Amino acid sequence: MRTLVLAIVGIAVAAAVLAVRGPAPEAGQASSHREAPLIAEDPSADTTDLYAFRSLDAPNHLTVIANWIPAEDPAAGPNWYRFSERARYAIKIDRTGDGKADVSYRFRFRNREDTLFLGNTVQDYTVTRVTNGRETVVARGVTPPNNIGPRSTPNYRQLADAAVTSLAGGGKVFAGQREDAFFADIGAIFDLVAIRKGTGNMGGGKDFFAGYAVHGIALQIPISQLDDSDHTVGVWATTERPRVKIRQFRKNGIRRFHEQKQWVQVSRLGNPLINEVIIPTRLKDKWNRLSPHQDAQFEQYYRTPILAAVINQLYGLGVPEQNRDDLVAVLLTGVPGLNFTGPTLADMLRVNLSIPPTASPNRLGVLAGDTAGFPNGRRLTDDVIDIAERAVAGKLKGHPAGDLLGDGVDGNDVPNLTSFPYENDPPSGFDNTKGQQKP
Amino acid sequence: MTRRTLTGAAVAAIAATALLVGGALRVGGEETTRTPTNQLVRTGLEEQSLARRTGEPTHYTRSERALRQALAQDPNDVRALIGLASLANTRHHFREGLALARRVLGLSQDMALAYGVMGDALVELGRFDEGFRAYERMVALKPSIAAYARVAQAQSLLGDNDAARTSIRLALDAAVDAETRAWAYVELGRLDRGDKRFAAAASHFRRALAVSPGNPLALEAWGETEAARGNLERGIALQRQAVANRFSPEFAASLGDLYAVAGRPKAAAKAYDVVRRQEQRLAENGVDTDLDKAMFQLEHGIDLPGSLALARRGYAKRPGTEASEVLSWALIRNGRCGEAVRYSNQALRFPDGHRYFHRGMIESCLGRKAAAKRLFRQALETDPNFSPIWARFARAQLH
Numbered sequence: 064m065r066t067l068v069l070a071i072v073g074i075a076v077a078a079a080v081l082a083v084r085g086p087a088p089e090a091g092q093a094s095s096h097r098e099a100p101l102i103a104e105d106p107s108a109d110t111t112d113l114y115a116f117r118s119l120d121a122p123n124h125l126t127v128i129a130n131w132i133p134a135e136d137p138a139a140g141p142n143w144y145r146f147s148e149r150a151r152y153a154i155k156i157d158r159t160g161d162g163k164a165d166v167s168y169r170f171r172f173r174n175r176e177d178t179l180f181l182g183n184t185v186q187d188y189t190v191t192r193v194t195n196g197r198e199t200v201v202a203r204g205v206t207p208p209n210n211i212g213p214r215s216t217p218n219y220r221q222l223a224d225a226a227v228t229s230l231a232g233g234g235k236v237f238a239g240q241r242e243d244a245f246f247a248d249i250g251a252i253f254d255l256v257a258i259r260k261g262t263g264n265m266g267g268g269k270d271f272f273a274g275y276a277v278h279g280i281a282l283q284i285p286i287s288q289l290d291d292s293d294h295t296v297g298v299w300a301t302t303e304r305p306r307v308k309i310r311q312f313r314k315n316g317i318r319r320f321h322e323q324k325q326w327v328q329v330s331r332l333g334n335p336l337i338n339e340v341i342i343p344t345r346l347k348d349k350w351n352r353l354s355p356h357q358d359a360q361f362e363q364y365y366r367t368p369i370l371a372a373v374i375n376q377l378y379g380l381g382v383p384e385q386n387r388d389d390l391v392a393v394l395l396t397g398v399p400g401l402n403f404t405g406p407t408l409a410d411m412l413r414v415n416l417s418i419p420p421t422a423s424p425n426r427l428g429v430l431a432g433d434t435a436g437f438p439n440g441r442r443l444t445d446d447v448i449d450i451a452e453r454a455v456a457g458k459l460k461g462h463p464a465g466d467l468l469g470d471g472v473d474g475n476d477v478p479n480l481t482s483f484p485y486e487n488d489p490p491s492g493f494d495n496t497k498g499q500q501k502p
Numbered sequence: 503m504t505r506r507t508l509t510g511a512a513v514a515a516i517a518a519t520a521l522l523v524g525g526a527l528r529v530g531g532e533e534t535t536r537t538p539t540n541q542l543v544r545t546g547l548e549e550q551s552l553a554r555r556t557g558e559p560t561h562y563t564r565s566e567r568a569l570r571q572a573l574a575q576d577p578n579d580v581r582a583l584i585g586l587a588s589l590a591n592t593r594h595h596f597r598e599g600l601a602l603a604r605r606v607l608g609l610s611q612d613m614a615l616a617y618g619v620m621g622d623a624l625v626e627l628g629r630f631d632e633g634f635r636a637y638e639r640m641v642a643l644k645p646s647i648a649a650y651a652r653v654a655q656a657q658s659l660l661g662d663n664d665a666a667r668t669s670i671r672l673a674l675d676a677a678v679d680a681e682t683r684a685w686a687y688v689e690l691g692r693l694d695r696g697d698k699r700f701a702a703a704a705s706h707f708r709r710a711l712a713v714s715p716g717n718p719l720a721l722e723a724w725g726e727t728e729a730a731r732g733n734l735e736r737g738i739a740l741q742r743q744a745v746a747n748r749f750s751p752e753f754a755a756s757l758g759d760l761y762a763v764a765g766r767p768k769a770a771a772k773a774y775d776v777v778r779r780q781e782q783r784l785a786e787n788g789v790d791t792d793l794d795k796a797m798f799q800l801e802h803g804i805d806l807p808g809s810l811a812l813a814r815r816g817y818a819k820r821p822g823t824e825a826s827e828v829l830s831w832a833l834i835r836n837g838r839c840g841e842a843v844r845y846s847n848q849a850l851r852f853p854d855g856h857r858y859f860h861r862g863m864i865e866s867c868l869g870r871k872a873a874a875k876r877l878f879r880q881a882l883e884t885d886p887n888f889s890p891i892w893a894r895f896a897r898a899q900l901h
Contacts, residue, residue, distance in 0.1 A: 105646050106678050132678055143683070149675045304645035307672065309634050309656045311665045327645050345580050345610030348644045 106132050107147040108302040110332035111277060112245050115298045115412050115440040117420045120482045121283060124234060125416060127154050128244075128281045128443070128486060129300035129332070135240065135276040137210060137492040144209060144240065145184050146172040146278055150304050151326055154282055157297040158289060162356030162409030166289070167193040168201070168282055170238065184209040188238055190230065204228035206239035210276070212493025219488050227483060233285040241279040241486035244443040246270045246475045273476030276489035283483050290416050295402045297411025298440075299333035299355060328352050333411040334394045334438070335447045340370055340455075341394075355409035358395060362408055365391050370455055382457050389459035393438045401429065402439050414440035426473055430458060443479045443486065448472075542572035543581045550589060555681075557718075557749030559787035565589055566788070580606050580613065587619045591626070594790040596820055599623035614644035618652055625656070628822035628848075647673045647682060654689065659852050663693045684714035688723055695723065698886070700731040718748035726756060730887035734764050745773070751780040755798055763890040774802070792816035793828050800828070800835050801891065810836050823849050831860050839867035855881045855888025859896055866899070875900060 114128040131152070135144045146152065151171060155164035169191040176183055190202040207222040208215075216222060227237050247270070289296050303326040330351050332338070341364050342350045350361060371384045394410055397403040402413040421435045426446040428436030430453060437445040448470050456462060477487050546569035553561035566589055572582040587602035603620035606613060621636030634656045641649040654669035667690060674686035691706030707724035710717055721744035729737030741757040744750075758773030777798060781791050793816035799809040813832035817825040830845035842864050849857045862877030878896040887893055 105676055107676050108646075144678055147675050149672050304676070305672070306642050306645050307650065307653055307669055309638055309653050309660070309665075311657075311662065327642065329644050329646065345613055348614050349612040352643070 105304075105329065107278075108150055108304060109133075109330045110300045110302060111243075112335065113298065113300050113332045113412055113441065114244075114443055115414045116442045117286075117414075117416070117418075117435070117440075118482075118485065119420050119422060122420055123286050124283045125286055125289060125296070125414060126281065126283045126483065126485065127156075127298055128279055128484070129154060130241070130243065130245075130277040130279045130486075131302070132278045133243070133275075134272075135209075135243075135278070135489070137274070137276055137490045143184065144276070144278060145174065145186055145206075146170075146188070146238070147304075148172055148174055148186075150302055152280060153301045153303075154280065155299050155301060156284075156289060157355065157404075157409070157411060158291055160293065160295070160297070160404030160407060160409075162297070162358065162407050162411065163354060165194065168236075169193060169198075170280060172206075172238075184240070186238075190236055192230075199231070201231040202228050202236050204236055204238060209240045210489040210491040212491045214493075216491070219491065223484075223488050230282075230284070233288065235283045235483060237279075237281045237484035239278065240276050240489040241484070242475075242477055242489050243272045243275050243277045244475050244479055244486045245272050245277075246446075246472045247272065247448045247470055270472045270476045274490050277486075279484070279486050281484035281486065286416050293404070294417040295397060295404050295413055295415045297333070297355065297397075297404060297409060297413050299331055299411050301328050301332075302330040303328045331355075333409075335441070336451055337394065337410055340451075341365055341368060343369065355411050356407065358410050359408045361410075362391065362395065365394055368455065371457075380456075381462075382455070383460055383462060387460075389457075390454070393454070393459070398429070398438065401434060412441055413438070427453075430454070444474060446473055539572050539575045539579060539582075542568045542575070543579065543585065546572060546582065546585050550585065550592070553592070559749070559784050559789060562589060562593060562787045562789065578609055580609055580616075583609075584613070584615055584619060587616075587623075591619065591622050593788050594626075594793075594820060595788075596623040596626040600627065612643065614640045614646065614649065617643065618648055621652060625659075626820060626822045626824075628826075630659075630851075645672075647676050650676070651689075658693065658696070661852070663697055667693055680714045681717075684710040684717045684720060687713065688717070688719045691720075691723055691727070695727045695730070696885075700727055703727045716743070716747050718744045718750070718753065721747065722750075722753050722756065725760070726887075729760055729890060730885075734760060738764060745776070749780060749783075751777045751784065751794065751798075754780060755801075759801075759890045763894065790816075790819065793820065793825055796832060797828050800831050801889070803835075806832075806835050817845075823852050827857055827860065830864075834860060834863050834867060837867070839864045853884070855885030855893075857881075858884055859888060859892060862896065862899075 108131070110129055110131055111133045112128075112130045114126070116126055117124070118126055129152075131146065132144055148171075151169060153170065154168045156166045157163060158165040170188055171191075172186045172188045175185050175187065184206070185208050186206045188204050188206065189200055190204065192199045192201045205226060205228075207219070207226045210216050210219050223237075223239070226239055227235055229235050306325045306327050328351065331353075333355060338347055338350060342361060343364060346361070346364075366387050367385050368387060368390065371382045371387070375382055375384060391408070392398050392403075395408040396406065397413040402415040404411075404413060415434075418434050418439060421433060424436055424442060424444055425431040425433035426436075426444055427433070427450055428442075428445050429438055430450055436442050437447060437450055441447065452470075477490075479485050480487055546565045546567075549561040549565035549568065553559065553565065565585070569582045569585045569589070572579055573586070576582070583602055583606045587599045587606065590596070590599035590602060600620060600623035603616050603623060606616040607620065610616070617636045617640040621633045621640065624630075624633030624636060627633075637649070637652045637656055641653055650669045650673040654666040654673070657663070657666040657669060670686050670689045670693070674683060674690075677683045677686055687706045687710035691703040691710065694700075694703035694706060704724060704727055707720045707727065710720035711724075714720070721740050725737040725740030725744060727737075728734075728740060738757065738760045741753065741760060745753045745757050754773050754776040758770045758777065761767070761770035761773060781795055781798075785791050792812045796809045796812035796816060799805050799812075810832040813825070813829040817829045826845040826848035830842040830849055833839065833842035833845065842860075846857070846861050846864055850861065858877050858881035862874045862881060865871075865877060866874035878899050881888055881896055882893060882900075885893075
């Protein structure tokens with residue numbers, strides 16, 4: 064029964080992960096089509112992961128990392144993965160707990176050339192800081208090229224380092240291809256009986272994201288620019304695309320595409336897995352369009368998660384289905400005494416800036432007493448799959464289905480960097496190995 | 503490109519399905535659990551995706567079975583409903599597609615994809631303004647590749663190819679997978695082809711093939727373009743590959759016509775056999791092929807009275823400009839030119855070479871020789887290769 068609990072909750076989470084990331088890369092290959100039907104509709108707009116943490120090497124800064132374009136295959140050729148030129152990417156920060164952005168960092172990318180034949184994936188970008196409606200360009204940066212291999216892109220570490228750019232007024236920024244720091248055993252989770260070792264808490268899982276890359280944006284912001292008396296900020300990432308009209312507006316017979324350009328937010332991400340696990344299908348487009356301060360209307364889906372009901376309906380596990388104020392607190396208001404931001408319900412990744420980073424992080428974060436990790440921000444090493452499995456099963460309410468759950472992958476397949484931008488260099492197309500078996 | 507009209511529709515449907523299925527699965531986040539309903543929805547949508555990739559129509563039947571079972575378990579499952587709506591459209595049952603899309607919108611006013619599917623049905627039913635409004639709603643709720651693709655289609659129908667290019671470029675910029683990028687390049691090539699910029703079109707088709715080797719959409723469109731600019735053998739070689747790489751009666755008919763004008767009647771007859779076999783398979787799997795069949799027979803002088811009956815039946819079910827064109831052509835071919843005027847006018851709401859030519863045939867049939875010549879000239883100016891077979895005929899009438 065333990066295995067079953069594990070597997071069921073696991074499946075739920077795995078499928079959720081798939082929903083945002085497209086297929087597990089290997090699932091796509093098994094059907095011998097990279098253009099497998101499960102590939103997400105708009106991978107260059109859908110944020111896959113958001114992280115926010117203080118790091119040991121820069122404890123006076125808040126680091127925020129957001130990723131897009133899941134499952135980039137380093138060996139795909141020609142390699143054309145890059146940020147969308149016609150999209151607007153942003154990292155947003157609420158300092159006051161009202162769910163509205165007080166500081167936004169907006170990113171626009173420009174291609175150097177059509178990459179198709181030359182494989183030039185270098186993009187120039189601009190970072191604009193928006194506060195109180197005032198826009199200031201705080202950086203102009205260049206992405207490194209994608210990691211093709213030792214001949215096309217030699218000394219990749221140096222290329223990536225050279226791409227780190229200072230922000231005007233303090234801090235730094237990086238944008239470009241990165242190793243996907245996310246880790247999960249999608250294959251085992253999907254197969255009811257194939258948890259690779261025991262109940263999953265003993266390791267031995269296979270990281271299906273090993274060897275794959277993403278496109279990431281990393282920001283390091285001086286805490287002095289964000290902190291105030293309650294110390295907690297809320298962070299989320301958004302992507303916007305322009306709306307177009309069928310009948311183009313013309314002025315004096317001249318086409319004006321840009322004058323009627325209206326940006327529509329098509330993706331947002333604060334806490335992990337919300338759009339996938341919590342929000343019902345018919346409301347997803349709406350949820351993605353809104354700002355966290357409008358989240359009260361979705362409270363019932365956090366408080367009475369469909370997922371818990373389904374698990375009980377199918378398997379009778381007695382997972383608490385209703386009055387999940389534990390989930391509401393973690394996801395919408397912050398946890399009192401840890402990162403509570405007030406009564407406003409807003410889905411944000413909350414970070415208490417007064418909690419210092421620890422030299423010995425626990426992958427289970429707050430669940431294991433390590434308050435420097437999820438749900439107090441999220442570090443690259445936080446095991447959100449295991450945390451989510453345990454949380455949905457009622458761990459925070461003391462439900463017994465809790466402690467042994469996991470997918471058997473407890474960390475990333477490669478070490479993360481110890482300094483900015485923390486996510487490691489992407490695997491090169493030349494010598495990549497995807498989906499490594501962990502020992 | 504004898505069967506240009508319906509080829510256009512079919513290709514649009516293929517592209518739309520490509521984008522739709524991605525979208526449907528994307529919104530399908532309630533597949534967060536492996537419940538039986540979720541598995542059925544997943545299967546149903548995957549089958550449509552397979553149908554799109556291979557053209558093989560048995561996938562339609564399998565998709566419908568799975569989605570109907572899902573709906574039996576949960577009559578309000580929006581993913582199953584959207585899947586069935588898009589399937590109905592793919593099978594040319596546009597009234598059913600419309601009704602299903604409306605059901606989704608009754609459950610949620612906020613699903614961008616449902617507006618897209620509703621717009622697809624409305625456009626095919628000849629209700630263009632409503633259809634275009636649905637597309638604009640879709641792009642306002644969630645700009646995406648699927649939404650940009652539909653906006654581009656509407657812009658192209660309205661004759662604004664520059665606007666359509668801008669929209670396709672938005673889609674191309676958003677695309678990261680090979681199939682979608684290839685699709686966008688093919689669309690850009692088609693727009694160039696429509697503007698008689700053959701070299702530019704060919705270079706877009708080449709790009710599509712560089713991204714997606716053997717891509718049948720690119721091979722077919724490139725082959726047609728080569729034939730249109732006089733490279734008949736090149737066109738045949740490309741279209742042969744297209745037919746080999748994908749089940750599509752449209753592609754086979756197009757290849758047959760190139761064989762016919764190249765003076766290879768045996769090869770043409772063989773290609774036309776493929777058309778008949780494949781259309782039979784489509785019909786067996788629930789696709790309404792009345793208009794396609796009528797068009798094919800009319801173009802090739804087969805069973806003209808029977809074709810008129812098919813065209814009337816098709817028009818009754820699907821009164822868009824394509825049906826108007828087929829019905830007008832059927833009336834012309836049966837000598838009922840006066841009656842054809844009304845349908846020709848409807849078709850000319852969105853004029854092209856074919857439709858000018860048909861109008862010329864009406865004028866000619868009604869004894870107005872000067873008007874006929876003027877329209878034949880206009881047809882050829884609009885598209886010198888609107889049909890390999892009938893463009894020749896039109897050219898001959900000018901002398």
